[in-house]
Amino acid sequence: MTSADILSLLPLLVVATTGVVVMLAAAFYRNHRLSLILTLAGLLTAFISLPFVSPLTPRQVTSLVLVDGYALFYMGLIFAAGFIVALLTYGYLEQWDGNPEELYVLLLLATLGAAVLVGSSHFASFFLGLETLSVALYAMIAYNRSLRRGIEAGIKYLVLAGVTAAFLLFGMALVYAETGTLAFSGVIAAAGGGPSLQLMVGLGMLIVGVGFKLGVVPFHMWTPDVYQGAPAPVTGLLASMSKGAMFALLLRYFTPVMALERQGLVWVFTAVAVLSMLGGNILALTQDNVKRILAYSSIAHLGYLLVAFLASGPAGQLAVAFYLVAYFATTLSAFGVVTVLSTPDDEAESLRAYQGLYYRRPWLAIIFTIALLSLAGIPPTAGLVGKIFIAAAGVQASLWLLLIVLVLASVIGVFYYMRIVITMFRRPEADVVQPSMVRLPRAASVVLGALSVILVGLGIYPVPVMRIIERTVARLV
Amino acid sequence: MIVVFYIASGVAILSTFLVILQSNAVHALLYAILSLLSVAIVFFSLGAPLVAALEVIVYAGAIMVLFVFVVMVLNLGPGAEGQERVWLQPRTWTGPVILTLVLIGELIYIFLARPGLALGGPAIGPQEVSLALxxxxxxxxxxxxxxxxxxxxxxxxxxxxxxx
Amino acid sequence: MAEVPTQYGIILAAILFSLGVAGILLRRNIFFVLLFVEVMLNAAGLAFVVAGARWGQADGQVMFIFVLATAAAEVAIGLGLLLRLHHQFKTLNVDEASDLRG
Incomplete structure (x- = not known):
């Protein structure tokens, strides 16, 4: 490894070092605020280092990691998500009587795993990045270990993630047995020689593993339960970072495989996209639990992203990158509102807890409304612009069936998003016990305000983000 | 060497199958350890001595001992055993067993349908693995x-x- | 050593993997479910070693070592959660320990 190699890994090294530093700091001197400040400083440094690393790219560091514009863009998104989740966590855990420091260590390790995932160019780094993310998430989901639902959600996620990790590994081994290489580029080249049955079985098992992480139909069973049982900020992380990182990898390496292979895989992904868009939105209609509604909504959003994935090409790349930015900001904003209204032992998840929110906390209700409008794809929000990009990519690739389903699913989606909005603006009934008025944490308020500004800003003037995407992600196409 | 491979494979399959049938947690663990040990022999017969040793030391030695430790902590008594036995009625497991047999049949068919390929080359020893690692x-x-x-x-x- | 055909090794791994899947479908006790997750991961590791032997590369064994590390991390957290679950629900049955409903 040359010094330029190490330098181009700087963002990853900074996050890894910060994780260890926060852990050691907690071992000697437990202080919640110190852990937060170290975490934020580490993630900020990693984020700032990205443009400095950019001139060195694209660079293949050993056969495992490929640092290029594409990886750096998604790393930036992941670090930003980690930063926001850390800030939200602080207010959430402030009054809790357990130890909050370990959550920051796990958050940093999960961030590192996700960042490695988007930079991976080899089965080994793909798998290790994914597992680092998963193992950190198991403990984060069950972080409040005196709570039954947290433990249950943690076990559920662990067993299902363990089984899918085994599927993923077995698929990798079959592909390796057939092609003799573990690097993505080599696998894609070897697959071009004509796909054999064994290779197809291997790819199928890989898709099971990827599909589970994305939480798309038919691998979605875990999503609502785990979203509901996990602490609210961790749910935000699950919905944004874990799914986004996996999707970035899928987009980069499955697109060439799909191009090689005739039709079969395209039909599989088309079916998954249609089922996810419709299934997610229809199942969300029947829910009264805000966290479960958002879980089903995330299933549908991954379905929308799959439309852009199937469209592929530069338009698809642009659409996915922009949609993921919008989706990250929207999801974190929505779960941020749930977070500030919750405590570790009492999550604000039933729809009743939001009744008349506008009259108690007008700003919070407005922020949540903006996030829900963005999820529904109503102007003037980033969600709408993202959907227009996806639709444009779909039109370019003439995916008419998918586009019809996309529009239909979006219309269904409006109903349940509006249901939450209407609940917030309805006057509270006299007999409903009002949740206690906890003081809003200052850090979280600032973050939520900033996210709302970003959501509306991107909805009105998306050009700056598009410029960055064109300069990083689209440069490769 | 090929005889060793077949015998070890047979033991591995049989003991893993018995793990499924055992209602007693400690007996199941013993079968699991037996299965891991026979897989270690398979590794050896495939010319991978380092991972054969690691299989015994880490898998059978460390990970399975963690399971044994949990059995001791929880003290899964005769009550739990009876409960497991109730769950293991034939009617509860005929379905999954048939599904599994179909799955195995398919997989065997897939791999046998391909032209024969012998495992090439000599054993890959610890030195080569370490250099790669x-x-x-x-x-x-x-x-x-x-x-x-x-x-x-x-x-x-x-x-x-x-x-x- | 050249006489063991690759597909027999892969078939062995596939059978062990399928037995692991069957075990997870059959057993309702978290303890056994975690045990069968380990069986499945081990089968995947075996498949890697067989594939590595086919190509005469060390990569398969390196991947096995990574799988080993993963299995260890999974089992550490899994058994930690299992002890908590036993503490909270007084049962290891996955069907009984179910508070999360839509």
């Missing part, structure tokens, strides 16, 4: 250490008594 896979080793750190911090947090 600390050469092209150096970042993988570092990542695996981060992964274990995440496991350590998580297990520490979950395992501690809530009263601290």
């Amino acid at each position: 600390y050469g092209p896979y150096l970042l993988g080793v570092e990542l695996a250490s981060i992964l274990l750190l995440a496991g350590l911090v998580g297990a520490y947090h979950l395992g501690r008594e809530p009263s601290d």
Whole structure:
């Protein structure tokens, strides 16, 4: 490894070092605020280092990691998500009587795993990045270990993630047995020689593993339960970072495989996209639990992203990158509102807890409304612009069936998003016990305000983000 | 060597099958360890002595002992055993067993349908594995250490008594 | 050593993997479910070693070592959660320990 190699890994090294530093700091001197400040400083440094690393790219560091514009863009998104989740966590855990420091260590390790995932160019780094993310998430989901639902959600996620990790590994081994290489580029080249049955079985098992992480139909069973049982900020992380990182990898390496292979895989992904868009939105209609509604909504959003994935090409790349930015900001904003209204032992998840929110906390209700409008794809929000990009990519690739389903699913989606909005603006009934008025944490308020500004800003003037995407992600196409 | 491979494979399959049928947790663990040991022999017959040793030391030696430790802590008594036996009525498992047989049949068909390929080359010893591990896979080793750190911090947090 | 055909090794791994899947479908006790997750991961590791032997490369064994590390991390957290679950629900049955409903 040359010094330029190490330098181009700087963002990853900074996050890894910060994780260890926060852990050691907690071992000697437990202080919640110190852990937060170290975490934020580490993630900020990693984020700032990205443009400095950019001139060195694209660079293949050993056969495992490929640092290029594409990886750096998604790393930036992941670090930003980690930063926001850390800030939200602080207010959430402030009054809790357990130890909050370990959550920051796990958050940093999960961030590192996700960042490695988007930079991976080899089965080994793909798998290790994914597992680092998963193992950190198991403990984060069950972080409040005196709570039954947290433990249950943690076990559920662990067993299902363990089984899918085994599927993923077995698929990798079959592909390796057939092609003799573990690097993505080599696998894609070897697959071009004509796909054999064994290779197809291997790819199928890989898709099971990827599909589970994305939480798309038919691998979605875990999503609502785990979203509901996990602490609210961790749910935000699950919905944004874990799914986004996996999707970035899928987009980069499955697109060439799909191009090689005739039709079969395209039909599989088309079916998954249609089922996810419709299934997610229809199942969300029947829910009264805000966290479960958002879980089903995330299933549908991954379905929308799959439309852009199937469209592929530069338009698809642009659409996915922009949609993921919008989706990250929207999801974190929505779960941020749930977070500030919750405590570790009492999550604000039933729809009743939001009744008349506008009259108690007008700003919070407005922020949540903006996030829900963005999820529904109503102007003037980033969600709408993202959907227009996806639709444009779909039109370019003439995916008419998918586009019809996309529009239909979006219309269904409006109903349940509006249901939450209407609940917030309805006057509270006299007999409903009002949740206690906890003081809003200052850090979280600032973050939520900033996210709302970003959501509306991107909805009105998306050009700056598009410029960055064109300069990083689209440069490769 | 091929005879060794077949016998070890047979034992591995049979003992894994018996893990499924055991209602007693300790008996099931013994079968699981037997299965791992026979897989270690398979590794040896495939010319992979280092991972054969690791299979015995880490899998059978460390990971399975963790399971034994949990059995001791929980003291899964005769009550739990009876409960497991109730769950293992033939009617509860005929369906999954048939499904599994179909799955195995399919997989065997897939792999037998291909033209024969012999395992090539001599044994790959510890030296070659180490050179790969600390050469092209150096970042993988570092990542695996981060992964274990995440496991350590998580297990520490979950395992501690809530009263601290 | 050249006489063991690759597909027999892969078939062995596939059978062990399928037995692991069957075990998870059959057993309702978290303890056994975690045990079968380990069986499945081990089968995947075996498949890697067989594939590595086919190509005469060390990569398969390196991947096995990574799988080993993963299995260890999974089992550490899994058993930690299992102890907590036993503490909270007084049962290891996955069907009984179910508070999360939509």
